[in-house]
Amino acid sequence: MQAPMVVDGTSIGGDEQQRGVTLAPCPGDERPGAGSEKRLLRYAMMPHMLCPGCGHGIVFEAMLRVLAERYETLDTVAFVAGIGCSSRVVGYVDACTLHTTHGRPLTFATGLKLARPELDVVVVTGDGDGLSIGGNHLIHAARRNIDLTCVLFNNEIYGMTGGQLAPTTITGAYTSTSPAGNHERPFDAAKLVEAAGATFVARAQSYRTQVFEDIFARALDHKGFSFVEVMTDCTEYFGRTNRLGNGADLLFSQARAEQAIETDLAERPTLTPVPPKAVRPVMEMGVLHESRRPTLEEAMGLTGEQR
Amino acid sequence: MAERQLVQGNEACARAALAAGCSFFAGYPISPSSEIAELLARELPGRGGVFIQMEDEIASMGAVLGGSLGGRRAMTATSGPGFTLMQEHLGYASLAEIPCVVVDVMRGGPSTGLPTSPSQGDVMQARWGSHGDRATIALAPGNVAEVYTLTVEAFRLAEALRTPVAVLYDEVIGHMREGVQLPAPTAAQLGRRTGPIAPPSPDFLPYQANKAGVAMVPDFGRGYRFHVTGLMHDERGYPMSDHAQVAALLERLERKVAAAVPAVPPERYRLDDADVVVLAYGIVARTARAAVDTLREQGVRAGLLRTRLLWPLPVASVTEALSGASLAVVAEMNRGQWAFEVQRLAGGHVEVSPYLKAGGSVITAEELVEHVLFATREGVGA
Ligand SMILES: Cc1ncc(C[n+]2csc(CCOP(=O)(O)OP(=O)(O)O)c2C)c(N)n1
Ligand code: SF4
Ligand SMILES: [Mg+2]
Numbered sequence: 154m155q156a157p158m159v160v161d162g163t164s165i166g167g168d169e170q171q172r173g174v175t176l177a178p179c180p181g182d183e184r185p186g187a188g189s190e191k192r193l194l195r196y197a198m199m200p201h202m203l204c205p206g207c208g209h210g211i212v213f214e215a216m217l218r219v220l221a222e223r224y225e226t227l228d229t230v231a232f233v234a235g236i237g238c239s240s241r242v243v244g245y246v247d248a249c250t251l252h253t254t255h256g257r258p259l260t261f262a263t264g265l266k267l268a269r270p271e272l273d274v275v276v277v278t279g280d281g282d283g284l285s286i287g288g289n290h291l292i293h294a295a296r297r298n299i300d301l302t303c304v305l306f307n308n309e310i311y312g313m314t315g316g317q318l319a320p321t322t323i324t325g326a327y328t329s330t331s332p333a334g335n336h337e338r339p340f341d342a343a344k345l346v347e348a349a350g351a352t353f354v355a356r357a358q359s360y361r362t363q364v365f366e367d368i369f370a371r372a373l374d375h376k377g378f379s380f381v382e383v384m385t386d387c388t389e390y391f392g393r394t395n396r397l398g399n400g401a402d403l404l405f406s407q408a409r410a411e412q413a414i415e416t417d418l419a420e421r422p423t424l425t426p427v428p429p430k431a432v433r434p435v436m437e438m439g440v441l442h443e444s445r446r447p448t449l450e451e452a453m454g455l456t457g458e459q460r
Numbered sequence: 461m462a463e464r465q466l467v468q469g470n471e472a473c474a475r476a477a478l479a480a481g482c483s484f485f486a487g488y489p490i491s492p493s494s495e496i497a498e499l500l501a502r503e504l505p506g507r508g509g510v511f512i513q514m515e516d517e518i519a520s521m522g523a524v525l526g527g528s529l530g531g532r533r534a535m536t537a538t539s540g541p542g543f544t545l546m547q548e549h550l551g552y553a554s555l556a557e558i559p560c561v562v563v564d565v566m567r568g569g570p571s572t573g574l575p576t577s578p579s580q581g582d583v584m585q586a587r588w589g590s591h592g593d594r595a596t597i598a599l600a601p602g603n604v605a606e607v608y609t610l611t612v613e614a615f616r617l618a619e620a621l622r623t624p625v626a627v628l629y630d631e632v633i634g635h636m637r638e639g640v641q642l643p644a645p646t647a648a649q650l651g652r653r654t655g656p657i658a659p660p661s662p663d664f665l666p667y668q669a670n671k672a673g674v675a676m677v678p679d680f681g682r683g684y685r686f687h688v689t690g691l692m693h694d695e696r697g698y699p700m701s702d703h704a705q706v707a708a709l710l711e712r713l714e715r716k717v718a719a720a721v722p723a724v725p726p727e728r729y730r731l732d733d734a735d736v737v738v739l740a741y742g743i744v745a746r747t748a749r750a751a752v753d754t755l756r757e758q759g760v761r762a763g764l765l766r767t768r769l770l771w772p773l774p775v776a777s778v779t780e781a782l783s784g785a786s787l788a789v790v791a792e793m794n795r796g797q798w799a800f801e802v803q804r805l806a807g808g809h810v811e812v813s814p815y816l817k818a819g820g821s822v823i824t825a826e827e828l829v830e831h832v833l834f835a836t837r838e839g840v841g842a
Contacts, residue, residue, distance in 0.1 A: 195687070250687045251689075264512075264526025267512060269531065271681070
């Protein structure tokens with residue numbers, strides 16, 4: 154067995170420390186209308202291409218639950234995505250769905266939103282898609298404060314192409330193109346996007362879908378560029394290459410790395426104390442920034458226009 | 461009758477876009493095309509249009525495609541380096557069948573090259589710049605009036621055939637001023653976007669083609685819910701990788717752009733009895749015309765085929781022009797691009813002697829006459 158590697162003073166690569174988290178029963182099941190999000194699925198596109206345990210699927214389902222509460226059908230909602238496992242999820246929702254090129258969904262979404270401001274436009278992107286090849290577009294969309302909701306699925310790796318290094322990969326972590334461990338420092342996407350001018354910035358986890366749902370709902374309500382980074386897990390590559398266990402183990406590792414902003418994450422899971430072996434560096438979760446300034450469409454005088 | 465006015469080439473292009481109903485422009489500044497963006501930045505907002513300067517040309521092209529899917533007639537304008545950055549999205553637009561117009565005011569390349577000098581160096585980039593076997597349409601106006609009419613035509617073709625249409629002209633045409641009339645296009649010249657005929661339903665097929673081989677894709681937000689992708693797709697728009705279906709899709713996309721050939725016929729000048737055929741386009745065709753007149757005065761039976769369509773290759777008009785000739789001279793401002801296509805079509809039956817100039821200045825009538833006289837003495841006469 155490979156020796157655990159050291160990340161920020163803690164270790165990554167063990168497998169015994171993953172358990173010990175007591176979870177409240179999944180709240181979604183008790184709510185009225187639970188399961189009704191399935192009507193928004195595009196069954197003809199199934200079977201889907203996600204691996205078992207992939208965090209993207211968990212987040213996608215949570216997104217659908219929020220949408221099902223707000224929309225009867227998604228005729229006036231467009232989903233725009235780039236290229237990657239994360240980006241592929243838009244194909245499975247029965248809306249106007251646009252699967253664009255690698256890194257560029259925000260550019261298509263910008264054009265679509267300006268052309269048709271009355272449409273609700275949601276962008277789904279990956280950490281490679283949105284922060285590496287598409288990083289320039291991300292900061293400019295944030296700067297413009299165009300009224301888009303951008304959800305970045307951060308699995309800290311390139312899943313679709315077989316587990317290569319991403320600009321979000323934790324320092325020291327193994328990927329197929331960082332066989333000696335990552336020498337680089339990962340992006341803090343939320344800080345980057347806030348600095349660029351986004352008016353709603355949040356971070357959530359696939360581990361706590363209820364919190365993600367609340368945040369996603371707020372992001373949809375927000376007028377202006379809203380950015381939600383959601384930590385997901387690539388079981389197939391990130392998990393396996395770094396010996397982090399299966400999908401459930403990875404979720405628990407997220408739990409350990411969470412530093413809640415209490416106002417947003419009222420319901421804390423009870424963590425049984427374990428030695429300080431956080432798999433991931435501790436990160437702030439919740440709504441990290443919220444402000445209001447004119448959106449690009451407002452500044453251009455396009456709002457309210459019905460063509 | 462439209463009044464006569466002194467208009468710059470790039471201005472004619474922007475005014476054609478407005479006349480053609482363009483209501484969306486996204487672009488990134490680059491010489492020698494920037495006047496198009498500047499004029500549209502002034503004009504579009506007051507007419508319910510959208511103008512946005514994006515962060516680069518990749519983004520510009522992405523925004524154009526998003527705007528077009530939103531139902532607007534959309535365009536961008538650029539020059540060589542920007543055209544290069546747009547290539548991936550041009551491939552996307554071809555495959556996903558999203559209408560758009562891209563103007564490339566050509567300057568000297570490769571790389572930053574000669575930013576404000578004329579060139580015809582992007583002819584092959586327009587054809588093969590994007591990966592894969594992309595079917596392309598590229599128009600080549602030869603004067604300011606034609607910049608106007610062919611830009612209008614570019615929108616008609618793009619919307620009807622649901623494909624990107626490139627308009628290629630060089631820096632000299634872009635910046636020169638000529639006295640022209642800019643008549644409002646007729647309804648037929650404007651054309652209309654190919655869209656769905658079936659109402660929204662669960663079985664609706666957004667990528668079902670009409671008789672012309674054009675997918676009848678709806679705009680977003682008009683009651684249809686459907687998927688658009690740059691992956692190979694079936695009639696539902698869903699990803700597929702069936703080899704026979706992929707081959708059929710590529711074949712259809714190529715077949716549909718052939719409609720541009722009869723729509724944009726060439727100009728034939730003194731060709732009927734021509735022994736020496738000069739083939740040229742854009743700014744070079746103007747000096748080539750003068751060269752033909754001079755050659756005729758000197759007893760050489762010369763004629764000019766001025767193509768206004770670079771792609772798809774107008775095979776019939778080229779082979780017809782070559783059929784009675786003993787020498788073909790392709791004159792272009794590059795190291796030989798369209799000339800190779802003519803050589804291919806000549807197939808060894810007609811001698812082809814290209815006259816190529818890639819230094820940043822226009823081919824003059826004098827040097828072309830000299831080249832033809834030399835070639836006839838050396839080649840045909842010998
Ligand atoms: C221009 C271009 N470069 C590279 C690729 C190959 N590619 C496809 S997906 C991908 C990475 C996706 O990573 P991410 O956005 O993190 O998505 P994930 O699969 O991890 O969800 C890459 C590099 C591509 N499709 N296009
Ligand atoms: S490769 Fe990774 S990111 Fe892609 S579907 Fe599988 S688990 Fe998910
Ligand atoms: Mg990723």
